[in-house]
Amino acid sequence: MAWPNPFRRRTAKTVSHYGYTFEWTDEHLSEEDAHKLRFTYDELADRVLARLDAISPPQKQPPSATATSTTEKASSVESEQSKPASRDLYALLRDNKDSDPVLRELWDQVTTVPEWVDWPQIGRGQDVFYRYGGPNLTGLAYQALLGGMGGARVVETLARTGGFSIKVARRRLFETTQHVLQVTRSLDALEPGKGEGFESTVRVRLLHAAVRKRILGLAQARPSYYSVAEHGVPINDLDSAATIATFSSTLIWLSLPRQGIFMRSAEAADYIAMWRYVAYLIGAPTDFFSTPSRAKAFMQSVFLYEIRPTQTSVLLANNIITALHHQPPGYASAEFLSASARWLNGPQLSDALQLPRVSLYYSLLMLGQCAFFAFVSYTYRAVDAWDRKKIEVLRKVFWQVVVESRYGLEGKTTDFDFNGPGLILWGLFQHVVRPQLHWSEISRCRSCFKLLPARESTRMYGVHALII
Numbered sequence: 001m002a003w004p005n006p007f008r009r010r011t012a013k014t015v016s017h018y019g020y021t022f023e024w025t026d027e028h029l030s031e032e033d034a035h036k037l038r039f040t041y042d043e044l045a046d047r048v049l050a051r052l053d054a055i056s057p058p059q060k061q062p063p064s065a066t067a068t069s070t071t072e073k074a075s076s077v078e079s080e081q082s083k084p085a086s087r088d089l090y091a092l093l094r095d096n097k098d099s100d101p102v103l104r105e106l107w108d109q110v111t112t113v114p115e116w117v118d119w120p121q122i123g124r125g126q127d128v129f130y131r132y133g134g135p136n137l138t139g140l141a142y143q144a145l146l147g148g149m150g151g152a153r154v155v156e157t158l159a160r161t162g163g164f165s166i167k168v169a170r171r172r173l174f175e176t177t178q179h180v181l182q183v184t185r186s187l188d189a190l191e192p193g194k195g196e197g198f199e200s201t202v203r204v205r206l207l208h209a210a211v212r213k214r215i216l217g218l219a220q221a222r223p224s225y226y227s228v229a230e231h232g233v234p235i236n237d238l239d240s241a242a243t244i245a246t247f248s249s250t251l252i253w254l255s256l257p258r259q260g261i262f263m264r265s266a267e268a269a270d271y272i273a274m275w276r277y278v279a280y281l282i283g284a285p286t287d288f289f290s291t292p293s294r295a296k297a298f299m300q301s302v303f304l305y306e307i308r309p310t311q312t313s314v315l316l317a318n319n320i321i322t323a324l325h326h327q328p329p330g331y332a333s334a335e336f337l338s339a340s341a342r343w344l345n346g347p348q349l350s351d352a353l354q355l356p357r358v359s360l361y362y363s364l365l366m367l368g369q370c371a372f373f374a375f376v377s378y379t380y381r382a383v384d385a386w387d388r389k390k391i392e393v394l395r396k397v398f399w400q401v402v403v404e405s406r407y408g409l410e411g412k413t414t415d416f417d418f419n420g421p422g423l424i425l426w427g428l429f430q431h432v433v434r435p436q437l438h439w440s441e442i443s444r445c446r447s448c449f450k451l452l453p454a455r456e457s458t459r460m461y462g463v464h465a466l467i468i
Contacts, residue, residue, distance in 0.1 A: 015300075018150075018307060019346035020254070022300050027293055029301035038153070038232030042240070042283035045209040048106045052092045052206070059086075089206040090199050110202055110281055111192040116290070117277055119187060125274025126184040128267050130394040131381055132256060135373045137398075139255025140180075142337070143344040144246035145173070149317040150309040150349055153231045154239055159312050160215055160226060169323035175414040177402050179204060180247065183278050185395065190277065201281040208235045208283075240284035242302045248275035248289070249299035258344050260374035268292045309352040317341075317353040328407045335359070339366045 008014075013024040097107040129136055149155055182189055182197040189197035215234040219226040232238070252268050263271070269292050276289035288298040309317075321341070325334035339362035342350040380386045402408045 015304060017304050018349040018352065020300075020303060025297060027297035029288075029298060029305075031305060034238060034301060034305050037238035037241070037285070038236050039228075040237045041212065041233045041235065042205065042209065042237075044102075044106055044109070045205050045283050046212065047102050048093065049089070049206060049209040049213060051100050051102050052087075052089055052096075055096055056087055056092055058210075088203075089210070090203045093202070093206070094193075110198075113192060114277070114280055114286075118273065121270050121273045122190065122277055123187045124267075125270040125272070126186070127391050128263070128271040128274075129180075129184045130391040130398075131267070131387060132251075132261060132263070132377055133390075133394040133398065135256055135259045135261050135377065136251055137177075138259065138340065138369075138373075139251045139344060140177075140247070142341040143255045143258075144250045146317050146320050146341050147307075147345040147349060147353075148246055149313045149320070150307040150353060151242075152308040152310045152313065153306065154242075155310065155312045155316050156226065156231045157211070157215065157234045157239070158316060160218075160234075169319055170327060171409075173320075173324075174402055174408050178409060178413060181398055181402060184274075185399070198281065201278055205282045208240070211235060237285050238302070238306075240282065241279065241288050241298065242306065244275050244279040244282075244284050244289065245295065245299040245302060247278075248272050249295045252292075253296050253299065255344060259370040261377050265292070307349065309349070313352075314354045317355065321355070335362045336365060339363055343367075343370075 008021065011023065015022055015024050093103055093107060097103045149158075179200050182200045185197060189195040192198055212234045215226050216228070219228065226234070248271055252263055252271065256263060272289050272292050272295045276286050279286050279289060287294070289295045321334055321337050325332060325337055334356070335358050338356045339358040341353075341355050342358065343363070343366045345353070345355075380390050403413060404411050
């Protein structure tokens with residue numbers, strides 16, 4: 001939890017923001033430099049998207065999703081299978097790269113491995129995600145994502161894509177988690193031009209270009225829709241790098257410590273290196289992740305400049321709670337979701353997001369989960385054979401639950417297209433970190449948890465030994 005430290009020595013360079021305190025250094029980003037990054041973006045991806053639109057024009061979208069009548073909705077379900085397949089922007093890029101110099105430029109960029117990439121280190125970084133699997137997913141869900149809704153500018157983009165409205169939030173979050181699992185699945189998954197993690201990352205890059213084009217086009221037609229001067233270019237360089245930071249730096253130096261877990265220095269370096277390569281593929285600035293200290297300083301800078309909750313922040317943060325509570329397979333209560341979010345984000349930011357306060361009972365549940373996570377994480381990493389086995393099991397379990405199971409994506413991996421509103425920016429998977437799930441509930445989704453016996457009276461803490 002974000003406990004205040006009464007013994008902390010404060011200096012002229014001590015900075016505090018929403019309960020998070022750190023020391024300012026020369027590696028931190030100045031406010032002026034941060035402001036400049038709001039108006040720079042992945043221009044190459046935009047040029048590529050224009051070429052792909054010429055090759056395969058995007059389907060026209062209905063003028064308003066809310067204008068569809070009940071009868072029309074019913075008929076649309078019947079005709080769902082007759083709809084034309086959505087565009088696969090990655091496939092279009094791959095198949096037409098030799099016929100257009102702009103497409104070739106992007107293809108050559110993403111398939112050229114930077115000299116700073118160390119493949120064994122990338123592999124170790126992928127393992128780190130699963131070594132702390134449960135705590136990492138908890139941090140991504142309740143701090144990186146939900147707490148990230150405190151970013152005043154970013155939520156303006158999210159609100160305009162509808163990606164975190166109540167109706168679609170749950171699936172969008174599963175799709176985002178799918179991307180995280182794809183880039184951490186194996187070294188082969190990041191093989192240039194072939195790996196599924198490589199492909200999905202380039203797809204997300206092109207999706208971001210499509211979102212940017214859509215928002216800017218609507219803003220040009222109706223200036224009140226979105227203000228570039230106020231919020232910056234949608235999905236700009238600062239946003240993209242901050243997204244990478246939420247998957248990496250935020251987990252290492254905020255989420256895990258608040259759960260009582262501290263990575264080794266070598267683990268932090270490996271994990272940052274892995275996400276730096278993903279940043280390269282997705283078109284985000286990579287220099288901020290050249291060293292662990294720079295990555296930490298960038299994360300702290302973004303937290304200081306960007307986390308300023310608005311009413312839109314409040315709406316989207318609470319949408320996540322509403323969309324996820326009492327959902328299978330965890331059936332987590334809204335109170336427990338709120339307790340998790342308040343624990344990881346601290347009282348100041350949680351109050352600013354108007355997250356409901358919870359009883360001592362739910363706070364103690366969260367404390368018990370953190371204690372269990374810490375005990376198992378430290379125990380398993382101390383024995384190499386146990387560590388390897390846990391990483392191997394979690395890779396399979398996470399994929400089964402998120403992608404293959406009927407509670408997740410039902411075996412239908414997303415192509416990250418842009419057929420209507422939706423935006424993939426942050427990851428979430430809350431269902432395997434619910435501390436009160438009965439074995440009887442898990443036994444009903446045995447296709448997801450093939451390793452688990454059916455025990456009717458045993459509480460979820462037994463499951464944590466497998467998933468964390």
